[in-house]
Amino acid sequence: MTMGANLLLSNVTKFYKDFKAVDDVCININKGEFLTILGPSGSGKTSLLKLIAGFEKINSGEILLNENSIETKKPYERNIGMLFQNYALFPHMNVFENIAYPLKIRKYSKADIKNKVTELLKLVDLENVEERYPKQLSGGQQQRxxxxxxxxxxxxxxxxxxxxxxxxxxxxxxxxxxxxxxQQKVGITTISVTHDQEEALTMSDKVCIMNKGKVEQIDSPERIYQRPKTRFVAEFIGEINMVDCKIIEIDEEVAYVKAFNDREIKVIIDHDNGLEVGQDMLLVFRPENIAIIKSAEEWENTTKATIKEIIFVGDTLKVKVLINDITEVMIKASPSIKDTLSIGKNILLGWDSNNCSIIKD
Known part of the structure; x- marks a missing residue:
């Protein structure tokens, strides 16, 4: 099977009349990686995919596939595989014929076509339906x-x-x-565009968050979720708490900030990130990363809070709390502790320095 390719987008920009749909985008995708481009409607993610495929021409920048420039090549000259939302299967061809079509137009021999299609049928678990037509298949089978x-x-x-x-x-x-x-078995370099956050986090080696034509952050799914670099990324992915804070000390990869009415909080930070003592920032943390605790001894960060609201949502208990009577924070807990909680109850919260981060407002 294929070994995939390196893809480099360097300062890629695309205008539609006066509208800048893709704004100076730089992305480097390694061989065999699965990258998902995620963003709201109008963020530029689909436009970027069309530029890579060759369906649209870039206004400036460069697209390199295995170090070879492809931005002036027509779509069929780029030899790129594509899978669309509607599948675009030929209704008059059976499964075998649909899969064989790209080989047929490339003048493969009948023996090679038979071998390649048989190999792919086994890979996608469709060996027993090769003579069926698309209308006779389930949605998942059509997808495969x-x-x-x-x-x-x-x-x-x-x-x-x-x-x-x-x-x-x-x-x-x-x-x-x-x-x-x-994708992992074949080793093919893959770029997917979606608006589905779960899909992006589940399938990808890297996630690229786009907003207004620009790249906000490219990172592993874990870092995108746990350590967002911008306010947009923090708010766009999942639920998150954001609290005003001020940096009071920086020690290599650790910062100490004042939050919750001058309470000192320890936060792990990225090295060489340009942060300075005295900066106003946002302390951000996911609801599931803060716990209701009994003792402060084993936790790096703690604060007292008062329960404001308890919401049961099946496998999770959402608990809204007030810290210092002014700062509202959402936490997620196990439903098993529901009977121990009540509105107005004073509780202690705890979390560690690697379960929160700071970003510029």
Whole structure:
């Protein structure tokens, strides 16, 4: 199977008349990586995918595939595999014929086509339905046929445009893992565009968050979630608490900030991030990363709070609390402690320095 390719986007910009849809984007994707571009409507993620595919021309910048410039090449000259939301299967062709089509137009021999398609049918677990037509397949089976057709000719790069958008939630969650497993087996460099946060975090080696045509952050799913670098990323991904704070001390990769009415909080920071003592910042932490505790002894950061609201949401208990009677914070806890909590009760909260971060407001 294919070994994938390196893709480098250097200062890529795209205008539609006076509107800058893609603004000086720089992305480096390594061989075999799965990168998901995530952002709200109008963020530029689909425009960026079209530029890589060759469906749109860039106004400035460079796109390098294995160090070769491709921005002036037509889409078919780029030899890139693509999977669309609607699958675009040929209704008059059966499964075998659909998967074989890219090989047929590339003049592969009948023997090679038979071998390659048989290999792909096994990979995507469709060996028993090769003679069926698209209308006879489930949504998940159609998805796998489209994926097999996109990679059967060993493209250096696979582009996915909202690949799971047409599936219901349960099937979508199943296919997230299936596509990821297939991508890992094949080793193909993959770029996916989606608006689904869970999909991006589940499937990707790296996530690229876009906003208003610009890249806000490119990082691992874990760092995107736990250590957002901008306010937009923090607010866009999941639920998060944000509290005003001020830096009072910096010691290499640790900062101490004042928050919650002058309480000192210890925070792990990235090295060489340009932070200075005296800066006003936002202390950010996920609701599940702060715990209701009995003793402050084993926790780096603690504060007292009063329960304001208790919300049961199945596998999680959401608890709104007030710190110093003014700062509202949301925490997530196990439903098993529900009977120990009550509105108005004073509690102690604890969290460690690696479970929070600081960003510029």
């Amino acid at each position: 046929v489209a994926l097999a057709r996109a990679i059967v000719f060993n493209p250096p790069l696979l582009l996915l445009d909202e690949p799971l958008g047409a599936l219901d939630k349960n099937l979508r969650q199943k296919m997230q893992l299936e596509i990821k497993h297939i």
